[in-house]
Amino acid sequence: MQFIDLKKQYSILKEQIDSGIEKVLNHGMYIMGPEISELEKKLADYTGRKHCVAVSSGTDALLMPLLAWGIGPGDAVFTTPFTFIATAEVISLVHATPVFVDIDEKTYNIDPVKLEEKIKYVVENTELKPKLIIPVDLFGLPADYKEILKIAEKYKLLVLEDAAQGFGGEIQGIKSGKFGDAAATSFFPAKPLGCYGDGGAIFTDDDELYQKLVSIRVHGFGSDRYTHVRIGINGRIDSIQAAVLLAKLSIFDEEIEKRQLVAQMYTERLNGKLVAPFTPDGYKSAWAQYSLLARFEEHRAEIQQKLKDAGIPTAIYYPIPLHLQEAFAQLGGKTGDFPVSEEICRRIFSIPFHPYLEENDIDYICNLI
Numbered sequence: 528m529q530f531i532d533l534k535k536q537y538s539i540l541k542e543q544i545d546s547g548i549e550k551v552l553n554h555g556m557y558i559m560g561p562e563i564s565e566l567e568k569k570l571a572d573y574t575g576r577k578h579c580v581a582v583s584s585g586t587d588a589l590l591m592p593l594l595a596w597g598i599g600p601g602d603a604v605f606t607t608p609f610t611f612i613a614t615a616e617v618i619s620l621v622h623a624t625p626v627f628v629d630i631d632e633k634t635y636n637i638d639p640v641k642l643e644e645k646i647k648y649v650v651e652n653t654e655l656k657p658k659l660i661i662p663v664d665l666f667g668l669p670a671d672y673k674e675i676l677k678i679a680e681k682y683k684l685l686v687l688e689d690a691a692q693g694f695g696g697e698i699q700g701i702k703s704g705k706f707g708d709a710a711a712t713s714f715f716p717a718k719p720l721g722c723y724g725d726g727g728a729i730f731t732d733d734d735e736l737y738q739k740l741v742s743i744r745v746h747g748f749g750s751d752r753y754t755h756v757r758i759g760i761n762g763r764i765d766s767i768q769a770a771v772l773l774a775k776l777s778i779f780d781e782e783i784e785k786r787q788l789v790a791q792m793y794t795e796r797l798n799g800k801l802v803a804p805f806t807p808d809g810y811k812s813a814w815a816q817y818s819l820l821a822r823f824e825e826h827r828a829e830i831q832q833k834l835k836d837a838g839i840p841t842a843i844y845y846p847i848p849l850h851l852q853e854a855f856a857q858l859g860g861k862t863g864d865f866p867v868s869e870e871i872c873r874r875i876f877s878i879p880f881h882p883y884l885e886e887n888d889i890d891y892i893c894n895l896i
């Protein structure tokens with residue numbers, strides 16, 4: 528069994544994907560071909576955003592708004608230590624300071640109460656200037672934007688939604704990608720909407736930010752390709768990847784619904800044996816991962832071994848919280864700083880999940896557990 532079976536999806540979409548790729552091979556506009564603007568239009572419509580900028584990866588989709596806003600040395604950027612490194616890496620890349628905030632013990636997303644406490648702490652006790660919050664829609668579940676956006680308004684902070692895992696999720700009908708001043712998503716193959724390489728997208732309703740992002744995507748170009756008005760990057764997505772995404776987008780909503788059913792089947796069959804994912808009322812998860820909590824670390828190892836022996840792959844997202852990563856050692860984080868994140872890191876593991884997982888496989892996995 529595979530952890531995420533992408534071949535099943537390809538067999539369903541083969542004709543569409545192959546012909547989309549062939550079209551690119553024939554027109555020859557491998558970079559910034561017509562597929563890019565078509566994809567951007569469709570993604571913007573999908574999320575209900577005014578603008579979408581398709582880019583080279585989820586990491587660049589996070590980095591580029593920081594560049595556009597001029598986030599830099601002396602700025603505090605609030606995020607969670609229980610996420611993929613890219614979320615906080617981009618903060619350090621622009622020489623701003625990541626300020627971690629612990630997570631909610633049920634949703635695993637940034638805890639709004641602790642967020643406000645941390646903002647106050649930074650204002651009163653440090654020289655740093657609070658500028659931005661990067662909430663993460665972990666495992667596909669949107670963060671608590673109702674509370675986060677209130678806090679952002681109160682303290683005049685920008686919000687960048689890390690929707691790398693959340694794309695396809697929603698809160699009361701509002702799609703992930705629509706929250707905050709801008710949102711970033713990833714099209715890494717294993718994400719809910721994935722391409723066949725690297726890719727990502729940025730969403731915003733802000734015209735000025737949009738113009739800057741378009742420029743930053745191609746080395747900060749100005750009135751023409753060889754006039755440069757700001758420092759940018761090579762942040763383009765390939766036409767071939769856009770063609771793959773256009774095909775996949777055509778069945779994405781059906782897949783999101785299939786994901787709800789798979790998650791529901793897992794939760795029913797596990798019947799409280801382990802702590803199953805929590806979805807608050809009015810929220811829909813994109814189910815980037817289906818993650819369970821074992822009772823303690825050795826219990827997790829035991830379950831993972833049992834599944835492995837039966838040919839079932841599992842994964843741990845994430846084994847080490849970011850404040851304890853060597854890459855962030857200069858921030859001085861230590862064990863005990865973020866007890867909820869640390870505890871979840873010791874107990875969490877994810878089981879196979881994709882929209883085409885069959886009921887007998889789900890039964891098999893749940894019986895083993």
Ligand SMILES: *Cc1c(COP(=O)(O)O)cnc(C)c1O
Binds near residue numbers: 586
């Ligand atoms: C995957 C991921 C990213 C980075 O996306 P890439 O496309 O791999 O660069 C950022 N944040 C989170 C939460 C992710 O899961």
